[in-house]
Amino acid sequence: xxxxxxxxxxxxxxxxxxxxxxxxxxxxxxxxxxxxxxxxxxxxxxxxxxxxxxxxxxxxxxxxxxxxxxxxxxxxxxxxxxxxxxxxxxxxxxxxxxxxxxxxxxxxxxxxxxxxxxxxxxxxxxxxxxxxxxxxxxxxxxxxxxxxxxxxxxxxxxxxxxxxxxxxxxxxxxxxxxxxxxxxxxxxxxxxxxxxxxxxxxxxxxxxxxxxxxxxxxxxxxxxxx
Amino acid sequence: xxxxxxxxxxxxxxxxxxxxxxxxxxxxxxxxxxxxxxxxxxxxxxxxxxxxxxxxxxxxxxxxxxxxxxxxxxxxxxxxxxxxxxxxxxxxxxxxxxxxxxxxxxxxxxxxxxxxxxxxxxxxxxxxxxxxxxxxxxxxxxxxxxxxxxxxxxxxxxxxxxxxxxxxxxxxxxxxxxxxxxxxxxxxxxxxxxxxxxxxxxxxxxxxxxxxxxxxxxxxxxxxxx
Numbered sequence: 001x002x003x004x005x006x007x008x009x010x011x012x013x014x015x016x017x018x019x020x021x022x023x024x025x026x027x028x029x030x031x032x033x034x035x036x037x038x039x040x041x042x043x044x045x046x047x048x049x050x051x052x053x054x055x056x057x058x059x060x061x062x063x064x065x066x067x068x069x070x071x072x073x074x075x076x077x078x079x080x081x082x083x084x085x086x087x088x089x090x091x092x093x094x095x096x097x098x099x100x101x102x103x104x105x106x107x108x109x110x111x112x113x114x115x116x117x118x119x120x121x122x123x124x125x126x127x128x129x130x131x132x133x134x135x136x137x138x139x140x141x142x143x144x145x146x147x148x149x150x151x152x153x154x155x156x157x158x159x160x161x162x163x164x165x166x167x168x169x170x171x172x173x174x175x176x177x178x179x180x181x182x183x184x185x186x187x188x189x190x191x192x193x194x195x196x197x198x199x200x201x202x203x204x205x206x207x208x209x210x211x212x213x214x215x216x217x218x219x220x221x222x223x224x225x226x
Numbered sequence: 227x228x229x230x231x232x233x234x235x236x237x238x239x240x241x242x243x244x245x246x247x248x249x250x251x252x253x254x255x256x257x258x259x260x261x262x263x264x265x266x267x268x269x270x271x272x273x274x275x276x277x278x279x280x281x282x283x284x285x286x287x288x289x290x291x292x293x294x295x296x297x298x299x300x301x302x303x304x305x306x307x308x309x310x311x312x313x314x315x316x317x318x319x320x321x322x323x324x325x326x327x328x329x330x331x332x333x334x335x336x337x338x339x340x341x342x343x344x345x346x347x348x349x350x351x352x353x354x355x356x357x358x359x360x361x362x363x364x365x366x367x368x369x370x371x372x373x374x375x376x377x378x379x380x381x382x383x384x385x386x387x388x389x390x391x392x393x394x395x396x397x398x399x400x401x402x403x404x405x406x407x408x409x410x411x412x413x414x415x416x417x418x419x420x421x422x423x424x425x426x427x428x429x430x431x432x433x434x435x436x437x438x439x440x441x442x443x444x445x446x447x448x449x450x451x452x
Contacts, residue, residue, distance in 0.1 A: 010368075013403060014357070015396040020296050023407070030407035032293040035371055035396065037325055038411060038418035038428055039289070040263030063265070063289060063301065066384040067258040070246050073301070075289065099263055102431060106443045113437035122439065131240070142236075145261055151383050157376055157390050158292040164383050170241040170261065177239060181253035183260035185420045192264035192418060192428060194411045197435070197446070200428035202264055205328060205417065207424045211339035213348065217332045220423070 034195040041193045043108050044074070045096040045127075045136040046088035054127060054136045055084040056119040058108045060193045062097060070167035072097070072147060078159035089163055093149045094134050098141035101189035105199050108191075133169060142188040144171040182207075260421040267419045269334050270300070271322040271353075271362040272314035280353060280362045281310040282345040284334045286419045288323060296393035298323070298373060304385035315389055319375045320360050324367035327415035331425050334417075359395060368414040370397040408433075 020028055039060035046055045061075040076086045089095050100108045104125060111119040120127050126139035137144040146169035153162040176187035185202055192200050207220040246254055265286035272281045287301040302312045315321050326334045330351060337345040346353050352365035363370040372395035379388040402413035411428055418426050433446040 010399040010401045012368075012370075012397045013400045015398075016357075017296065017392065017394045020393065020396065021294070025294070027407035028296070029293045030404075031396075031409065032296045032393065033290050034407075034409035034411065035296075035323070035369070035393065036288045036290050036298060037266030037268060037369075037416050038264050040265060042263060061289060062262045063287060064259050064262050065301065065381070065386060067255045068247070068251070069384075070243065070254070070258045070261075071384060072262060075291070075299070097261070105431060106434065109434045110437045110443050113439045115439050131242075142238075143261070143263075144238075151381075153379065153381065155291065155377075155379065155390065158295075158297060160291060162388075164381065166243065167246065167258065167261065168243045170246065170257075171238045172241075173236040174239045175236045178256075181249070181256035181260075182421050182424070183257065185260065185264060185424075186426070190263050191431065194428065195408050198408070198411075198433045199431040200412070201431060202418060202420065202426035203429045205331060205425040205427060208332065208335045209423070211336050213339045213341050217336050 030195055038192045038194055038200065041100050041105075041108070041191050041199070042097040043100055043111060043125075043138050043141070044085050045098060045138060046085050046094070047092070047135055048084070048088055049092045054118045054120050055088055056111045056123075056125060056136070056138065057085045058100070058112050059085075065164060071150065072145070072165050072167055074163045074165070076161040076163065079161060086161060086163070089149055090152060092134070095147050095149075095165070096133075096135045096137045097145040097147060098138035099143040099185075099188060099190045101142060101191060102201065103189075104138075104140065105191045109197070109199070130171075131169060137171070142173040142176065143183065143190065145169065256421055264418045264420055264426065267326050267331075267334070267417050267425070268323040269326055269337060269351075269364050269367070270311050271324060271364060272311050272320070273318070273361055274310070274314055275318045280344045280346050281314055282337045282349075282351060282362070282364065283311045284326070284338050285311075291390060297376065298371070298391050298393055300389045300391070302387040302389065305387060312387060312389070315375055315391075316378060318360070321373050321375075321391070322359075322361045322363045323371040323373060324364035325369040325411075325414060325416045327368060327417060328427060329415075330364075330366070331417045335423070335425070356397075357395060363397070368399040368402065369409065369416065371395065
């Protein structure tokens with residue numbers, strides 16, 4: 001291990017569980033939201049079957065659940081008050097995931113405000129429909145996924161709701177897709193989020209070959225290769 | 227919305243669920259693992275209470291579950307064959323999360339190989355113990371979290387296991403912690419992962435103020451500020 005000079009220059013601050021619980025509510029929310037590290041950022045597109053109104057909301061709690069069959073998970077906060085995205089998904093099952101790029105991350109953030117009507121109309125992001133899928137994609141997003149709900153799991157510990165969904169359609173910019181199935185998120189321009197409100201691009205270190213005990217780690221490709 | 231020039235120059239490729247299922251197994255695994263976007267990267271430190279042996283494994287499926295009380299979730303693949311980390315956590319409850327930096331991401335990746343003994347010994351990463359917590363932290367990691375299992379949820383859809391854990395201790399480099407609770411992951415040097423094997427640093431775009439319908443999006447701080 002090569003040591004990072006920073007780790008000697010900077011002291012570590014300790015927070016016990018009690019110190020976190022005793023902290024100001026806003027401090028605690030920001031702090032705990034940062035602990036896991038960088039998070040995925042997706043705009044989730046849904047529609048209300050009764051009113052026909054579309055909905056678009058930024059989510060940082062989308063994660064991989066399985067490849068065979070292709071499944072994705074979305075964790076929703078406890079459904080107190082209005083939760084349009086969750087309500088629409090539970091009601092009619094269909095939703096879209098859309099990667100966010102530098103060119104529209106501010107609009108994506110603005111979708112998190114309490115708009116009375118569709119966030120598409122409010123922010124100027126455009127709806128896109130294709131291959132008969134009923135939920136709206138975000139036009140111009142470089143990676144779009146059409147999903148249908150498979151299962152809803154309520155986590156009794158704090159009433160968050162985990163939606164597990166089948167991946168029905170994927171649209172991805174061809175220039176970012178490798179022959180091995182790898183999708184280059186930097187070629188897509190995908191944005192990542194930390195905490196509640198900090199947005200970042202990725203800066204590649206390297207792709208590393210499958211790790212084996214009897215071999216040193218081998219770099220497949222690094223930043224300089226591209 | 228300002229349009230990204232890329233989106234006009236590059237065609238979108240469509241994959242139906244059937245096309246994904248019909249693809250080569252390795253292609254499918256890489257492809258589906260990339261769909262959610264950038265993922266958190268943590269080394270999970272555990273120990274076997276019976277043998278005393280420590281274990282260290284890289285995980286990209288760690289996510290925020292709640293702030294009050296502070297809870298974190300870790301999704302484990304179906305427990306077929308040896309799953310040391312999951313077995314240790316379920317058996318004695320304690321584990322650590324450790325952010326990974328550029329200075330040791332290759333060692334972190336190497337922890338994913340099938341080592342006969344402790345990955346600490348194998349890779350040269352150093353164990354650190356403090357405040358009476360029994361599981362090993364990774365010395366030099368700029369953000370370390372001590373956790374105890376609260377609940378184990380088996381997702382029947384594909385037998386993955388969701389571990390929900392209480393956050394008992396947090397150690398964070400002081401220089402990265404803001405007064406508002408925000409932790410600057412770039413100051414920590416935290417690495418993010420995409421797919422199975424691609425490692426990245428974050429490159430800040432901006433922090434954005436809480437979004438409101440009647441106000442344009444306001445930048446709190448951007449890359450140039452720091």
